[in-house]
Amino acid sequence: SYELTQPPSVSVSPGQIASITCSGDKLGDKYAYWYQQKAGQSPVLVIYQDSKRPSGIPERFSGSNSGHTATLTISGTQAMDEADYYCQTWDSSTVVFGGGTKLTVL
Amino acid sequence: QVTLKESGPVLVKPTETLTLTCTVSGFSLSDARMGVTWIRQPPGKALEWLAHIFSNDEKSYSTSLKSRLTISKDTSKSQVVLSMTNMDPVDTATYFCARSYCTSGSCYVRYFDYWGQGTLVTVSS
Numbered sequence: 001s002y003e004l005t006q007p008p009s010v011s012v013s014p015g016q017i018a019s020i021t022c023s024g025d026k027l028g029d030k031y032a033y034w035y036q037q038k039a040g041q042s043p044v045l046v047i048y049q050d051s052k053r054p055s056g057i058p059e060r061f062s063g064s065n066s067g068h069t070a071t072l073t074i075s076g077t078q079a080m081d082e083a084d085y086y087c088q089t090w091d092s093s094t095v096v097f098g099g100g101t102k103l104t105v106l
Numbered sequence: 107q108v109t110l111k112e113s114g115p116v117l118v119k120p121t122e123t124l125t126l127t128c129t130v131s132g133f134s135l136s137d138a139r140m141g142v143t144w145i146r147q148p149p150g151k152a153l154e155w156l157a158h159i160f161s162n163d164e165k166s167y168s169t170s171l172k173s174r175l176t177i178s179k180d181t182s183k184s185q186v187v188l189s190m191t192n193m194d195p196v197d198t199a200t201y202f203c204a205r206s207y208c209t210s211g212s213c214y215v216r217y218f219d220y221w222g223q224g225t226l227v228t229v230s231s
Contacts, residue, residue, distance in 0.1 A: 001169050033217045035153075042202060042221040043153065049215045086153050090216065093166040095143060095155040 002091035004098035011104045018074040020101045022087030025068060032070035033088045034063060036081075037100075043086065047072060079105050108132035110142075110203050110222035117228050118193050124227060128186040128203030135181045136161055141206040142186040143218060144177065146199040154199075158206065159186055193229045200224040 004024045012018040022032060032050050035043035045054050047063035050070065060075045070089075074081055082105045087098040114126035126144070133140055143158040157177040158166045167175050176189040186203060204218040 031215055035218070037153075042224055043204075043218075044221075045217055045219055048217040049209075054219065088218075093158070093160075093164070094169070095145075095158060095166075097145075097153045097155055100152040 002089075002094075002096050004087055004089065004096055006085075006087060006098040006101045008099070009102045009104065011106055012074075012077045014079060014105055015076055018077045018081070018103055018105075020072045020074075020085050020087075020103065022070040022072070022098050023068055024070075024089065024096075027068050027070055027089065028066045030065075030089045030091070032063065032065045034061075034070075034072045035086045035088065036083045037086065038083045046085075074103075077103075077105055081105060108205065108220045110205060110220055112201060112203050112222045112225040114201075114225060114227065116226060117230065119231050120194055120229060122193050124188075124190045124193050124197070126188045126190075126201055126203075126225065126227075128188070128222060130184045130186070130203075130205065133205065135179050135184060135186070138162075138211075139208050139213070141208075141216070142179070143204050143206055144186075144188045145202045145204060146197075147202070147224070148196075148199040151199075156190075156201075157188060195229045198227065198229045200226045 034047040036046045037043040050065040051063045062073045086100045141160045144156040159177045174191045179186045202224045204221040207219045208216040
């Protein structure tokens with residue numbers, strides 16, 4: 001079955017750029033989606049179709065996907081961005097989530 | 107506005123069958139662009155996808171849990187039901203339902219744009 005691999009944790013200083021990667025076999029041939037989940041809350045879609053932002057998501061969130069890796073980038077990271085981030089794709093009609101990355105802003 | 111709400115037992119015994127209901131509002135389960143998925147999250151762990159139902163009633167299941175899962179929908183009641191048999195303590199988790207939305211007729215782009223609040227299910231004797 002298809003798998004997506006994320007680093008367990010990423011740390012970033014406020015105002016800096018945070019990059020979270022998601023790796024999968026030929027992931028660039030699929031679309032990648034990213035969800036943010038803050039403690040005790042339901043996930044929120046922050047990037048869809050590799051690089052598009054839903055309405056209401058700040059411009060500092062961006063995404064890319066090529067080859068075997070999708071990347072979520074947060075520019076000018078803020079304390080409120082501290083959360084778990086999950087990548088997701090579709091493999092045929094099934095859904096695959098990455099293992100999640102805990103973003104710490106310190 | 108779009109809402110999804112999960113309901114079901116908070117406690118089930120080992121070997122029992124869990125039945126969860128996702129009641130949706132603000133959209134129709136018969137809309138070709140819409141679907142509903144179930145996802146679970148054990149305490150402190152990652153999201154795990156369980157099952158999805160499309161508007162045409164096509165269903166897909168997690169490979170590892172397929173033998174235990176059944177998903178169905180009642181469009182008239184705006185409800186999607188997930189059943190999981192032979193529950194075990196390792197199935198203790200918060201169970202979420204989420205709406206999938208596709209942006210084009212081909213539905214090649216499909217994402218989860220609205221989520222329920224989740225319901226914690228504990229499996230214990």
